[in-house]
Amino acid sequence: MAWQKVASLEALRAGEVLGVDVDGTAVALFRIDDEIHATDGICTHADAPLADGFVDGGTIECFLHQAVFDIRTGKVLSGPATESLRVYPVKVEGGNILIEFSDAQPASEAPAATAAVSAMTPPDAGARPVSNRAAHGEPESRDMATNGGPIISKQYIWPGNDLTVIPDWVYTDQHIYDREVEKIFHGRTWNYVALEAEVPNAGDFIRSNVGPTPVVVARAEDGSINVVENRCRHRAAEFCRELSGTVKEFVCPYHQWTYDLKGKLIGIPFRRGVAGKGGMPADFKPEDHGLRKLDVTTHRGVVFASYSSDMEPLADYLGPDVLREFEATFDGRKLTILGHYRHSLPGNWKLYHENLKDPYHATLLHTFLVTFGLIVAGARSLMLADASGRHGVMAAAKSDAKLVSSDAKKEMRAFKEGMTLREPRFMNFIEEFDSPWSVTMATIWPNLIVQREMNTLGIRQIVPTGPHEFIMKWTMFGFEGDDEEMTRHRLRQGNLMGPAGFLGLEDNEAIKFVQDGMQGVPDGEHLVKLDPATPYGTADNLISESAIRAMYKHWRQEMGV
Numbered sequence: 001m002a003w004q005k006v007a008s009l010e011a012l013r014a015g016e017v018l019g020v021d022v023d024g025t026a027v028a029l030f031r032i033d034d035e036i037h038a039t040d041g042i043c044t045h046a047d048a049p050l051a052d053g054f055v056d057g058g059t060i061e062c063f064l065h066q067a068v069f070d071i072r073t074g075k076v077l078s079g080p081a082t083e084s085l086r087v088y089p090v091k092v093e094g095g096n097i098l099i100e101f102s103d104a105q106p107a108s109e110a111p112a113a114t115a116a117v118s119a120m121t122p123p124d125a126g127a128r129p130v131s132n133r134a135a136h137g138e139p140e141s142r143d144m145a146t147n148g149g150p151i152i153s154k155q156y157i158w159p160g161n162d163l164t165v166i167p168d169w170v171y172t173d174q175h176i177y178d179r180e181v182e183k184i185f186h187g188r189t190w191n192y193v194a195l196e197a198e199v200p201n202a203g204d205f206i207r208s209n210v211g212p213t214p215v216v217v218a219r220a221e222d223g224s225i226n227v228v229e230n231r232c233r234h235r236a237a238e239f240c241r242e243l244s245g246t247v248k249e250f251v252c253p254y255h256q257w258t259y260d261l262k263g264k265l266i267g268i269p270f271r272r273g274v275a276g277k278g279g280m281p282a283d284f285k286p287e288d289h290g291l292r293k294l295d296v297t298t299h300r301g302v303v304f305a306s307y308s309s310d311m312e313p314l315a316d317y318l319g320p321d322v323l324r325e326f327e328a329t330f331d332g333r334k335l336t337i338l339g340h341y342r343h344s345l346p347g348n349w350k351l352y353h354e355n356l357k358d359p360y361h362a363t364l365l366h367t368f369l370v371t372f373g374l375i376v377a378g379a380r381s382l383m384l385a386d387a388s389g390r391h392g393v394m395a396a397a398k399s400d401a402k403l404v405s406s407d408a409k410k411e412m413r414a415f416k417e418g419m420t421l422r423e424p425r426f427m428n429f430i431e432e433f434d435s436p437w438s439v440t441m442a443t444i445w446p447n448l449i450v451q452r453e454m455n456t457l458g459i460r461q462i463v464p465t466g467p468h469e470f471i472m473k474w475t476m477f478g479f480e481g482d483d484e485e486m487t488r489h490r491l492r493q494g495n496l497m498g499p500a501g502f503l504g505l506e507d508n509e510a511i512k513f514v515q516d517g518m519q520g521v522p523d524g525e526h527l528v529k530l531d532p533a534t535p536y537g538t539a540d541n542l543i544s545e546s547a548i549r550a551m552y553k554h555w556r557q558e559m560g561v
């Protein structure tokens with residue numbers, strides 16, 4: 001039994017975890033409700049440091065497979081771990097944390113192994129030291145000069161008390177990205193996967209994604225739309241190889257396991273072996289090995305899927321304001337598919353949402369937009385955020401560029417006096433929607449953008465592939481009843497957007513510039529301070545970042561950051 005000094009008290013901040021090395025053994029220290037606790041530093045499930053995990057109240061969640069432990073007792077609360085963490089007696093003396101190292105006990109036998117901070121706080125502890133990295137909102141790496149040498153411990157600390165400064169690790173950190181997949185894309189969200197018009201008949205399918213996860217959207221004989229993981233239950237092969245098509249059933253190319261259009265396993269070659277030898281075990285039940293299915297909902301021809309089985313109806317998920325804009329575009333007419341394109345973008349997926357919640361850039365970056373009057377500073381516009389903060393709609397009414405004041409033109413650097421179009425029909429706006437807006441961009445959390453840019457209509461589906469890149473999948477559509485000229489008009493106007501669009505091109509570049517800036521000059525943070533009158537939420541003007549702040553209010557809640 002020996003008390004060992006393991007860290008200074010001031011190195012351990014409230015609500016955080018700190019990893020230390022004690023004679024070659026990893027120990028995790030926690031400061032919860034003014035008590036200090038010490039547990040094993042490595043998850044009992046796999047070899048993952050708990051210092052990289054997430055503290056939530058009195059629990060620690062391992063970043064690797066999400067095992068959750070009670071910090072006070074070490075007991076497993078959920079996840080794949082079965083063995084409790086050992087906890088260590090703790091005391092604080094002279095501003096240092098000491099643990100009784102040889103007496104670590106499994107949770108069942110452990111007394112309350114804590115030390116109250118208040119009684120033993122050193123006189124100067126009020127002035128909490130913050131390293132330069134933490135001051136800049138970086139996940140902090142600390143080198144603890146303990147008995148065992150340097151220990152790296154990452155901590156995710158949001159800078160400041162509000163949402164006006166965003167740390168770069170939100171966009172660049174692999175752990176944060178992995179947690180986004182788990183908590184957001186695979187969490188309580190409705191993810192866009194397809195338009196019904198892409199799978200109009202039984203047997204029709206299209207490949208899609210929920211977050212990075214590949215799925216197949218298929219229409220079964222009974223007319224239902226089914227969304228299943230594109231992963232064979234035998235050896236995990238991504239069995240569906242075509243982007244879209246029509247089939248009677250899905251046959252995995254590797255060993256020909258066969259699934260019906262709802263994902264049920266209906267065929268296993270040589271299931272009984274050959275001549276009484278080999279084959280699957282006698283008790284193997286195909287009904288237990290269907291493809292993993294997601295919950296599905298559709299609204300006005302748009303298909304969403306969720307890993308969560310108790311999602312609220314889509315209308316509640318969107319909220320009344322965003323639903324109204326959604327239904328203005330999807331107005332009940334049957335959709336027709338005009339085409340697809342896709343491209344990768346070298347930036348974090350959230351930057352795309354932010355770009356469309358950032359009306360400030362619109363008149364500064366986009367020459368086309370202001371010169372031809374699509375969005376003009378001072379024109380009627382709205383940057384809507386729903387009550388949760390996760391969805392948004394940027395909306396503007398087309399105005400006559402000739403009416404823009406010369407003062408506004410001076411501010412709008414992108415304005416090019418005298419620039420004209422050789423094809424004037426390009427900017428025609430044929431009124432067809434019950435909406436005061438000629439342009440709306442709806443950002444529907446977490447992976448859908450609905451574009452209604454005058455008469456060009458498109459779906460953009462975000463497929464993240466890591467912190468630094470995402471794929472954008474576009475589906476351009478029109479309506480049944482469009483005549484040939486209207487279809488041509490929609491396609492012509494479609495040149496505004498896309499990988500080389502007159503507008504889209506500049507946004508794509510800007511997103512790359514931001515990611516480059518964060519990667520090239522690490523350890524930073526950046527500002528979203530415009531329009532302080534609205535801390536977060538809907539803005540009634542274009543010079544505002546309040547909708548971005550609203551999104552981060554929601555993101556932080558979901559992520560526990």
Ligand code: FES
Pocket residue numbers: 232233234235236237239252253254255256257
């Ligand atoms: S991996 Fe699909 S049948 Fe073997």
Ligand SMILES: [Fe+2]
Pocket residue numbers: 355361362365366503506507
């Ligand atoms: Fe833009």
